[in-house]
Amino acid sequence: MHGEYKVPGGKLVVVDLDVDVDVESGTVGAAGTTGGVLRNVRVAGDFFLEPDEAILAINRALEGAPADTDAAGLAARVEAALPEGTVMFGLTADGIAIAVRRALAHATDWTDYDWQLIHEAPQPPALHMALDEVITAEVAAGRRPPTLRVWEWGAPAVVIGSFQSLRNEIDPEGADRHGIEVVRRISGGGAMFIEPGNTITYSLSVPTALVQGLSFADSYAYLDDWVLGALGDMGVKAWYQPLNDIATDAGKIAGAAQKRMVSDSGGAVLHHVTMAYDIDADKMMEVLRIGKEKLSDKGTKSAKKRVDPLRRQTGLAREAVIERMIESFRGRYGLEKGSVSEDEMGRARELVEGKFGRGEWTGRVP
Missing domain, CATH: 3.30.390.50 (CO dehydrogenase flavoprotein, C-terminal domain)
Known part of the structure; x- marks a missing residue:
C-alpha cells in the first residue's frame, strides 16, 4: 500500500x-x-x-x-x-x-486525476449556490472529472452558512439599502460579504478518495495548500489557520467551507473559498451583524481589522491574481479548460427555482 x-x-x-x-x-x-x-x-x-x-x-x-x-x-x-x-x-x-x-485507505493523489477548469461569465448569487451542488453531485457520481470552478459574481451578496440564523447574521435594512442579495449555501461556516469586483471565490469539487485517510479538519489544510503556494509566489506569506481560515500577519484574507456528498461511486467533497481582494468595511458592517463573541476568539475588537485584502498585499489587479492562481494550480496538477454543460445548467436553474431562490431555504434557520 x-x-x-x-x-x-x-x-x-x-x-x-x-x-x-x-x-x-x-x-x-x-x-x-x-x-x-x-x-x-x-x-x-x-x-x-x-x-x-x-x-x-x-x-x-x-x-x-x-x-x-x-x-x-x-x-x-x-x-x-x-x-x-x-x-x-x-x-x-x-x-x-x-x-x-x-x-x-487507498487514498488518491492530486496528480491521479485530469482536472477541469470552469471560469465563465458572471452569474447571479443563487445560481452559484446551485452550481456548486450540481457540479459536486456530478463528480460524486463519476460523470464529471474533479473540477476547479472560479466564480464571477453577477451581483453583490451575502452568503450565509447552512446553519446560520438569518436574523442574527443580517441587518435587513442595511442589505436593502445597499442592494445586497442574501443567499444560503449548502455548507456550514460563517457569512461572506460579496462585492463582484472585490471578491475572489473558487470551488473545488473532488472525489472523496482524494481526502481519504484525512480527518475533517486535516482535509481543509490539504485542499487549501495549493493556494498558499500560489499566494507565496505573489509575495504573500499566508498560512492555514484552523479550522477554515487563510491568514497573514496582517489579518484574515479568506474563509473556506465544505460539504460532503455520498454516492454509489464513492462520493465527493465540495470545498469552496472566498477571498477578500478588496473590501468596503463600512458597508460590510452595515449589512452584517458581527457579534462581540465572534470577534473575541480572533484577538481583535473590530471586524474591519479581521480582513486584510489581497489588493494591498499583492499590488496586482484582481484578474491578475486569479490568473496566477489558475496557472499555479495548472503547474502543480494539470488543468484543462471546461464548461458547465447544458444539462448541469438546466438542473442548477431548477434548483434556484425550487430551493436557493426561495425564502423557505434562505430563512430555514430564521
Missing part, C-alpha cells in the same frame, strides 16, 4: 507498507484492517531529518502497529521512538501518521 501527504507549509511524506492480515478474520477493510498489522513500513520524502538514523527509528516504530490504529496513536508511536535531539524540517509525526492512514 502507498500513501502520500504534503504537510501544510512543509514537505511531502511518502509511506509504503504491507499489511499482514489476521488469519482468523482474513479481511482487510476499505479504510484499513480489522485484524492486521503493519509490515515493511518505509517512510520517505523530500523533508529534512537529523540524525540520519531517525528515519530507521520511525520505520521501526510503525512496524507491527495494528492496522486500525488511528492517526493520533501512530503519531504517538513515532514521537516516542525518535532519538533524543531529533530535528525535523518540513516533517511532523502527525504528517507521517496521516500518510500511513492514507496508504491504508
Whole structure:
C-alpha cells in the first residue's frame, strides 16, 4: 500500500507498507484492517531529518502497529521512538501518521486525476449556490472529472452558512439599502460579504478518495495548500489557520467551507473559498451583524481589522491574481479548460427555482 501527504507549509511524506492480515478474520477493510498489522513500513520524502538514523527509528516504530490504529496513536508511536535531539524540517509525526492512514485507505493523489477548469461569465448569487451542488453531485457520481470552478459574481451578496440564523447574521435594512442579495449555501461556516469586483471565490469539487485517510479538519489544510503556494509566489506569506481560515500577519484574507456528498461511486467533497481582494468595511458592517463573541476568539475588537485584502498585499489587479492562481494550480496538477454543460445548467436553474431562490431555504434557520 502507498500513501502520500504534503504537510501544510512543509514537505511531502511518502509511506509504503504491507499489511499482514489476521488469519482468523482474513479481511482487510476499505479504510484499513480489522485484524492486521503493519509490515515493511518505509517512510520517505523530500523533508529534512537529523540524525540520519531517525528515519530507521520511525520505520521501526510503525512496524507491527495494528492496522486500525488511528492517526493520533501512530503519531504517538513515532514521537516516542525518535532519538533524543531529533530535528525535523518540513516533517511532523502527525504528517507521517496521516500518510500511513492514507496508504491504508487507498487514498488518491492530486496528480491521479485530469482536472477541469470552469471560469465563465458572471452569474447571479443563487445560481452559484446551485452550481456548486450540481457540479459536486456530478463528480460524486463519476460523470464529471474533479473540477476547479472560479466564480464571477453577477451581483453583490451575502452568503450565509447552512446553519446560520438569518436574523442574527443580517441587518435587513442595511442589505436593502445597499442592494445586497442574501443567499444560503449548502455548507456550514460563517457569512461572506460579496462585492463582484472585490471578491475572489473558487470551488473545488473532488472525489472523496482524494481526502481519504484525512480527518475533517486535516482535509481543509490539504485542499487549501495549493493556494498558499500560489499566494507565496505573489509575495504573500499566508498560512492555514484552523479550522477554515487563510491568514497573514496582517489579518484574515479568506474563509473556506465544505460539504460532503455520498454516492454509489464513492462520493465527493465540495470545498469552496472566498477571498477578500478588496473590501468596503463600512458597508460590510452595515449589512452584517458581527457579534462581540465572534470577534473575541480572533484577538481583535473590530471586524474591519479581521480582513486584510489581497489588493494591498499583492499590488496586482484582481484578474491578475486569479490568473496566477489558475496557472499555479495548472503547474502543480494539470488543468484543462471546461464548461458547465447544458444539462448541469438546466438542473442548477431548477434548483434556484425550487430551493436557493426561495425564502423557505434562505430563512430555514430564521
